[in-house]
Structures are given as C-alpha cells and as structure tokens.
Amino acid sequence: MDMSVIKPEFEKALIEILSQGLPLVKQPYRAIAQKLDCSEAKVIDCIQRLNQRGDIKRFGVVVRHRNLGYQANAMVVWDVPDERINEIGQCIGQYDFVTLCYQRPRRLPDWSYNLFCMIHGQNHDDVRQQVEFIVEHCDLADIQHEILFSKRCFKQRGASYRRQANHA
Amino acid sequence: MKQYSKLEQRLLNDFQDGLPLTTNPYADIAREIGVYETTVIENLRRLQSEGAISRIGAVFRPNRVGVSTLAAMAVPENKIDEVAAIVNEFDQVNHNYEREHQFNLWFVVVAADSDELAKTLKSIEQRCGYSVLDLPMLQDYFIDLGFKMQWT
Numbered sequence: 001m002d003m004s005v006i007k008p009e010f011e012k013a014l015i016e017i018l019s020q021g022l023p024l025v026k027q028p029y030r031a032i033a034q035k036l037d038c039s040e041a042k043v044i045d046c047i048q049r050l051n052q053r054g055d056i057k058r059f060g061v062v063v064r065h066r067n068l069g070y071q072a073n074a075m076v077v078w079d080v081p082d083e084r085i086n087e088i089g090q091c092i093g094q095y096d097f098v099t100l101c102y103q104r105p106r107r108l109p110d111w112s113y114n115l116f117c118m119i120h121g122q123n124h125d126d127v128r129q130q131v132e133f134i135v136e137h138c139d140l141a142d143i144q145h146e147i148l149f150s151k152r153c154f155k156q157r158g159a160s161y162r163r164q165a166n167h168a
Numbered sequence: 169m170k171q172y173s174k175l176e177q178r179l180l181n182d183f184q185d186g187l188p189l190t191t192n193p194y195a196d197i198a199r200e201i202g203v204y205e206t207t208v209i210e211n212l213r214r215l216q217s218e219g220a221i222s223r224i225g226a227v228f229r230p231n232r233v234g235v236s237t238l239a240a241m242a243v244p245e246n247k248i249d250e251v252a253a254i255v256n257e258f259d260q261v262n263h264n265y266e267r268e269h270q271f272n273l274w275f276v277v278v279a280a281d282s283d284e285l286a287k288t289l290k291s292i293e294q295r296c297g298y299s300v301l302d303l304p305m306l307q308d309y310f311i312d313l314g315f316k317m318q319w320t
Binding site: 015018019020022024025026027028029030040044047048050054055056057058059060061062063064068073075085089090092093098099100101102103104105107110111116117146148149150151152153154155156157 | 220272
C-alpha cells in the first residue's frame with residue numbers, strides 16, 4: 001500500500017478540498033483521489049489521520065444558520081477576570097445553542113472583552129433568553145457583557161488555503 | 169421559518185458529523201434514512217444551491233492550517249457598504265458580518281503564516297482607512313458537535 005507516508009503538500013491539498021467541500025457525486029473520495037492523482041484509500045486514510053489527530057473538529061453537513069431561519073446570530077462578548085476564564089469558558093462552551101467559545105485578547109482602551117461566544121437563535125428575544133440562561137447557570141451576574149447581533153452577512157465561506165497550496 | 173420535509177430535516181440535522189469514510193458515503197446515509205442514494209445526492213445538491221447547506225466537508229480546528237484572526241472595524245454607518253466590499257475583495261477574508269455595535273464590521277482573516285496575516289491586516293487598514301482590532305483566538309472552549317435545529 002502507498003499509505004505509510006503522507007507528504008505535507010498532499011495533506012495541504014486535501015485539507016483545501018475538504019474545507020471547500022466534497023463533491024456531491026456517488027464516490028466523492030474517488031473523485032478527490034483523481035484530482036490529487038492518488039488512490040481512494042490514500043484519501044480516506046489521510047482523512048482518518050486528520051480526524052485522529054483532532055485536526056478535524058467535525059466532518060459532514062455544514063449548514064448556513066441564517067438561511068435556515070436562525071436569523072439572529074449574535075456574538076456575545078464577556079469581560080471575564082483572567083483567573084475565572086477557564087471555568088467560565090468551559091461552562092459557556094458546553095451548551096448546544098452556543099456554536100463557538102473562544103478566549104481572545106483585550107485591546108485596551110478600545111476593547112475590554114476577552115471571552116467570545118456565538119449564539120444562533122430564531123430571533124433576538126430567543127438569543128437574549130439564552131444569554132440570560134448562561135448568566136444564571138455560569139454565575140455571571142457581575143460580569144460585563146454585550147450582545148452584538150448580526151445585521152448583514154457580506155461573506156461566508158469555508159476557510160481557503162488555496163494560496164498556501166499554490167506556494168507549496 | 170421555512171418548512172422542510174422530514175427527509176430534508178434529517179439531512180440537515182443528522183449528518184453534521186461522522187460522514188462515512190466509505191466508497192459510497194451517500195449510499196450509507198440513504199440506507200440509514202431508507203431512501204435511494206440518488207435521492208440523497210439530489211436533495212443535498214438542492215439544499216446547497218438554495219443556500220441551506222454551505223458544504224459537505226470538514227470543519228478544522230482553528231489555526232490547524234495557516235493562521236487566522238477575528239478582526240473588527242468601527243465604520244461610519246454611511247460607509248459600511250463601501251468598506252465591506254473592500255474587505256470582501258481580500259481572498260484571505262472568509263467571513264464578514266455587519267453587527268450592531270460601535271465596532272460594526274467583523275471579519276475573519278486566514279493566511280498561510282503570521283507574516284501574511286499581519287500584511288493582510290495592514291493592507292485592509294490602509295485600503296479602508298480605519299484601524300483594525302486584531303483579536304486572535306487564545307483558547308478554544310468549544311467542542312463542535314454540529315448545530316441542532318429545533319423544528320417547529
């Protein structure tokens with residue numbers, strides 16, 4: 001088998017394809033293999049490795065929330081004391097209506113929030129209720145926060161590493 | 169909210185992770201639902217062309233490949249369309265949203281390395297004429313299990 005060695009350039013090219021999306025044909029891995037000039041088994045093996053390494057968070061249907069009626073996509077930002085960030089981050093990150101939860105740096109004086117989470121709801125009230133739920137269950141009553149509702153989406157696509165693949 | 173058929177609901181909800189790594193993954197899905205392989209493929213194609221699905225593919229751990237950051241700009245209300253269009257022109261930008269806040273334009277920048285990322289942010293600042301908040305991820309607290317729709 002030709003599966004023992006996977007070159008970084010091959011992996012990059014595959015990652016590019018996987019983040020753009022699989023072809024909707026009967027044998028998508030074979031189609032990818034043809035593009036990359038390798039065997040289907042090599043494509044599948046490489047995806048398995050990326051998965052096992054934890055590089056792939058999930059693999060399947062990626063939906064567009066806005067187009068499914070989840071119009072209210074809100075970024076909620078919190079000014080969390082540094083010593084509580086792990087506890088609070090883990091608490092917020094566990095709820096299924098939360099779709100991202102990251103610590104990011106403060107940029108004082110312009111920006112004082114260091115924890116960001118994304119909440120999708122069917123409308124603003126829906127999102128506000130979820131935020132209240134988080135405040136109550138993660139003990140955040142004395143933590144400053146703001147809800148930044150989205151107004152318009154100008155661009156949304158999978159990350160593109162094409163430029164990088166071309167450099168390789 | 170748009171009404172989806174039972175089949176569409178299952179396709180949208182139940183296969184956000186664990187797409188089979190088999191020769192005919194859509195046939196495996198079809199078997200699970202109890203429909204034909206071509207029905208699954210046709211429905212996924214249509215949901216994609218209608219914009220309900222962005223893609224069938226992988227969601228990678230942040231910064232697994234290349235480096236990325238979340239950036240924000242405070243743009244006067246009457247300039248937002250113009251500035252958003254400039255930001256969109258950058259190949260390195262993959263999400264770009266207007267949000268209700270003094271910082272009203274939020275976008276994600278992905279580059280091959282930190283050097284390219286810094287240059288891109290600088291170039292966006294110069295072309296737009298507004299300074300950019302650079303907010304890279306420091307710690308990820310979220311385990312992505314997909315997004316469960318609540319069908320009403």
